[in-house]
Amino acid sequence: MTAQLNPFRNAFRLPAKQRINWFPGHMTKGMRQIQQKLRNVDCIVEIHDARIPLAGRNSHFFDTITGSGVKPHILVLNKVDLLGPKKQKNILQQLRRQQPELKSILFTNCKDQRNHGVLDILPLATRLVNESSRFNRTQTNENNLMIIGVPNVGKSSIINVLRNVHLKKKSAARVGAEAGITRAVGERIKIQENPPVYMIDTPGILQPSIKDDEMGMKLALVGCLPDHIVGEDLIADYLLYWLNTHRRYAYVEKLHLSGPSDNISAVLAEYAQREELFHKVKQYDGRVEVMTNLLAAARKFIHFFRTGQLGSINLDEPSGLS
Ligand SMILES: Nc1nc2c(ncn2[C@@H]2O[C@H](COP(=O)(O)OP(=O)(O)OP(=O)(O)O)[C@@H](O)[C@H]2O)c(=O)[nH]1
Ligand SMILES: [Mg+2]
Structure with missing residues (x-):
């Protein structure tokens, strides 16, 4: 390298007229299905990729779903194996500054045999649901957790890990390396017997128009x-x-x-x-x-x-x- 201070580009520019957007029909349908099921959901578990902890969450739509704090909301930063342990404290501080109302944040890794962090999801969700008012769902002791997030962040993988560990049952949600594997909101999947806890898998949903x-x-x-x-x-x-x-x-x-x-x-x-x-x-x-x-x-x-x-x-x- 030369002794120049900065031999590299200072900014990244897309080729003229290119925009980064992907909003296929299954996302529109998924948003509708998510809204229809919300009434029977006790807690929202939003999964995101730990390598982009501050960027890319579909905050506008997800705020609508959580009723801006009315329903318990957990943010799970998954794939932490690719982020490394040293960066987590800093990220937590930044997220707390950016979104002070978001109190429950977990880091998880589905690839690790010990399922780092994944096993904290259920106890935390149960505590938050018990502390919440549950409105129309006071008559039932079962909990429904809805998993949401952008595509390919590990939503279905997390449901499978929880089902494998808590129920010793085989995976029930389809997983894959490309974005857009889950294409519709499915039937709820049981992850605990007593009291019954179910998870609802949803398709990854991006912002309809990515301006940044x-x-x-x-x-x-x-x-x-x-x-x-x-x-x-x-x-x-x-x-x-x-x-x-x-x-x-x-x-x-x-x-x-x-x-x-x-x-x-x-x-x-x-x-x-x-x-x-x-x-x-x-x-x-x-x-x-x-x-x-x-x-x-x-x-x-x-x-x-x-x-x-x-x-x-x-x-x-x-x-x-x-
Ligand atoms: N390295 C790493 N990979 C993971 C982890 N969790 C899931 N994956 C991988 O990420 C990919 C996507 O996983 P899915 O569970 O299908 O993701 P999804 O969010 O359900 O994706 P869509 O259904 O497309 O929205 C798969 O290849 C998984 O094996 C993790 O903790 N670490
Ligand atoms: Mg999926």
């Missing part, structure tokens, strides 16, 4: 939108921008590069060459040429981030640039 481009890119990077909606090349470029502006250079070694760079095409080409990622491309005159496969390289780069191979990362951390 960088927030949209963070959501895309952690996988809250299908990759093809934004494009892997753009997601990889944002990742590179973020890592450089936060002085996180682990990618240089991971991608076997000669040094840090702000040029995504050059980075992907160098990595594709080193890893021998090639593909055959048919030219307009019919000739077939072997070229470096930049898309495959972009996918690998994104995969390294998503599996924690570039280190534990809080994407909402301020940049380290002077």
Whole structure:
């Protein structure tokens, strides 16, 4: 690197006319179904990705559901295995400043055998429901918890873990690595026998229009939108921008590069060459040429981030640039 103070971009700009938006029909339907079921819900458990603790929550819609504090509301920051333990205290302080009325925040990890934090959800929800007025549901001793959040943050996974642990029963909610696996509000799923506790799984719901481009890119990077909606090349470029502006250079070694760079095409080409990622491309005159496969390289780069191979990362951390 040169002795320059800041050899990288200061801001990330989307290509002209590109917006980061994904609001398919199942989300509109999901919002309606959620509102219809609300009457019989005792507690809202909102799941979000711990790598974007301050960004990307669908706060407007979720505030409507919680009645801005009328129903007990727990915020669960999941995938904490990819965030790391050291950042949690700071995040809690920031969240409390940002949303002082939100008192119940948990960090969870569904991938850990001990289910770090997940097992705190049920006792906390039970206590909050018991302390609340429950309005029309005073005649029943069963509790209904509704799980909400943006796509792909682990909502269905958490229901499965709770059912496995508390009831020793097999998973009941479909889980998958892409956004948009749960497409409708399902029947309630039992997670405890006595007193009966049920969870209602819901489809991930994004804001209908994401006005903040960088927030949209963070959501895309952690996988809250299908990759093809934004494009892997753009997601990889944002990742590179973020890592450089936060002085996180682990990618240089991971991608076997000669040094840090702000040029995504050059980075992907160098990595594709080193890893021998090639593909055959048919030219307009019919000739077939072997070229470096930049898309495959972009996918690998994104995969390294998503599996924690570039280190534990809080994407909402301020940049380290002077
Ligand atoms: N690393 C990590 N991955 C997790 C964790 N919890 C869930 N996942 C993974 O995240 C992906 C999404 O999980 P789902 O439970 O389907 O997420 P969802 O919020 O129900 O997604 P939609 O139904 O699409 O809205 C899956 O690949 C899970 O294996 C976690 O704590 N850590
Ligand atoms: Mg789901």
